[in-house]
Amino acid sequence: MIQTIVELGALRTRIAEWKSGGLRIGFVPTMGNLHAGHHSLIALARQHADRIVASVFVNPTQFGPNEDFNRYPRTPDADAAGLDAAGCDVVWMPSVETMYPFGAEAAVRMRVPGITDVLDGSHRPGHFDGVVTVVSRLFNQVQPDIAVFGKKDYQQLAVIRYFVRDLAFPIELIAASTHREADGLAMSSRNQYLSAEQRPAAATIHRTLLRMRDGIVAGQSRTQVEDEAARALEAAGFVLDYAVVRTAMLVEPAAGESGALVALIAAKLGSTRLIDNLEFTL
DSSP, X not given: OOEEEOSHHHHHHHHHHHHHTTOOEXXXXXXXXXXXXXXXXXXXXXXXXXXXXXXXXOXXXXXXXXXXXXXXXXXXXXXXXXXXXXXXSEEEOOOHHHHOTTOGGGSOOOOOTTTTSSTHHHHSTTHHHHHHHHHHHHHHHHOOSEEEEETTSHHHHHHHHHHHHHTTOOOEEEEEOOOBOTTSOXXXXXXXXXXXXXXXXXXXXXXXXXXXXXXXXXXOOHHHHHHHHHHHHHHTTEEEEEEEEEETTSSOOOTTOOSEEEEEEEEEETTEEEEEEEEEEO
């Protein structure tokens, strides 16, 4: 049965017990309100580790002043039950005071240069600073051997890969494929904000990503592909932040450049901001 831990000392005692027995620790960080996509991360972690810790912490430092920190759904009991069924051993549920003992405003902050200034970084200033700040703290608390992150948050995964390598964290990062609904919509806790009328339109994002990939593979210019994607999303009722094709390192590919590419979309449907991406090779 899963153990819920809320005190850092108790967490470190449990981790030390496992490590003294030579067990390999896997970690899945989350903000809670979990769904099948999160549960699949636990299953993937289990393939690479002997014991699994999942954190449930809604991190205030990654929300902007006009974003939905207070609105973000908190479902700790359901989260723990779902993690238990998925095979997780410990759910780490720290308080804000435990995570930020001097308060979130006075916390030591981290920043990854360059890669955090584009795409979501330009539309959500400070967001990725908050992400790396909390993930570095979680890594310090849990001391995992492996950590699993979903590919749906493509830029977040790239940022975490950067700072893990730069700071020489002894952690293996494992990327998990995006879990989707039957119509292609990427699973997300924010999907529940969609109205009954908006929900079918939300799948336009995935269909647009597929068309973006097919257009690039067929030889269309990146500008043409991005413009057509923007028009399709706006016609479906979205307010677009971006619909772009980038290299794996999130820079604009040179004309005729081949290799690993990714199409990325971020757009609002009503008040709900959705993101998704699709990797492909040219």
